[in-house]
Amino acid sequence: MGPAGADGTNGTNGEDGQDGNVTCLVCHTTANMTAVKEQYATSTHASGNATARSASNSCAPCHSHEGFLEMLTTGNDTTFAGFAHPTVMNCKTCHEGHVSFDFETDGQDYALRTVEPVNLMLYADPTKVIDYENNSNLCVNCHQPRNSYPVPGSNGETTVTVTSSRYGPHHGPQGTLVEGIGCWEPQGTTAYPGTKSAAHRNAGACVLCHMSEYDNGEGGHTWNPSLESCTACHSSATNFDVNGFQTEIEELFTQLHNKLLEKGAITSSGSRVSGTYPLNVGGAMWNYATILEDRSNGVHNPKYIRAVLKNTLESLN
Numbered sequence: 665m666g667p668a669g670a671d672g673t674n675g676t677n678g679e680d681g682q683d684g685n686v687t688c689l690v691c692h693t694t695a696n697m698t699a700v701k702e703q704y705a706t707s708t709h710a711s712g713n714a715t716a717r718s719a720s721n722s723c724a725p726c727h728s729h730e731g732f733l734e735m736l737t738t739g740n741d742t743t744f745a746g747f748a749h750p751t752v753m754n755c756k757t758c759h760e761g762h763v764s765f766d767f768e769t770d771g772q773d774y775a776l777r778t779v780e781p782v783n784l785m786l787y788a789d790p791t792k793v794i795d796y797e798n799n800s801n802l803c804v805n806c807h808q809p810r811n812s813y814p815v816p817g818s819n820g821e822t823t824v825t826v827t828s829s830r831y832g833p834h835h836g837p838q839g840t841l842v843e844g845i846g847c848w849e850p851q852g853t854t855a856y857p858g859t860k861s862a863a864h865r866n867a868g869a870c871v872l873c874h875m876s877e878y879d880n881g882e883g884g885h886t887w888n889p890s891l892e893s894c895t896a897c898h899s900s901a902t903n904f905d906v907n908g909f910q911t912e913i914e915e916l917f918t919q920l921h922n923k924l925l926e927k928g929a930i931t932s933s934g935s936r937v938s939g940t941y942p943l944n945v946g947g948a949m950w951n952y953a954t955i956l957e958d959r960s961n962g963v964h965n966p967k968y969i970r971a972v973l974k975n976t977l978e979s980l981n
């Protein structure tokens with residue numbers, strides 16, 4: 665074999681590939697992460713106002729970081745025991761690791777711990793689930809009624825026995841109201857809309873209004889509802905009382921308060937009075953507590969909440 669020939673001319677260098685960190689840096693910059701933490705620090709989730717409730721194993725799942733993670737791990741709606749030194753909800757409560765980094769193909773999962781459909785504690789029927797088909801499913805794990813009491817009349821009873829001043833769905837009926845379920849539904853002159861029919865549900869549910877782009881104390885990780893989200897559909901809105909709807913709901917709710925006060929079913933502050941009541945009064949007490957605890961003045965599901973209030977008032981006449 666003869667000697668090797670001279671080397672040929674070097675080819676043109678290829679272009680550098682994309683930096684392996686570029687996908688991460690869309691979100692994980694110091695500026696972005698600092699902004700998120702500052703927003704979160706102003707939120708009710710960060711306040712820790714109710715973290716002490718985690719001493720109870722039935723409250724811990726939604727009042728502490730540790731309790732929430734245990735609930736997701738076990739699938740139980742209570743923890744094995746209460747927590748003597750619970751931690752406030754934090755970034756790691758809702759976020760863990762990405763399922764995929766191919767966001768272009770698989771979508772952005774925001775490293776959320778779960779977006780699976782949520783079984784509802786209020787119902788014994790395991791087929792009763794909420795699935796918004798988006799990231800709002802994470803919220804419903806806690807923003808749903810607990811199973812302390814059944815919806816009045818759901819088991820065919822004609823009376824309701826109230827044993828606590830906190831009788832009702834206990835603080836979290838937002839998810840079920842957005843879905844259009846969870847209230848006592850007496851027959852009346854106002855038709856109930858179909859379940860899953862609310863525009864706010866189908867346009868994005870929780871994240872639509874509560875996690876829009878942050879601006880001046882609204883949206884983002886403050887979870888304060890954003891007026892900008894309203895004006896996307898209600899272009900003339902200047903506040904959340906669109907077309908006077910919240911005012912209407914407040915007036916109907918005040919009428920319900922006064923009716924129940926007359927019947928001795930609630931105190932002037934709204935606490936429920938223990939006793940055994942006919943279904944129409946007990947059901948009205950449940951609806952009163954549900955709409956009170958929802959805190960949206962009807963916005964979460966306008967047609968459903970209006971129908972519930974009007975028909976409940978008719979049932980008490």
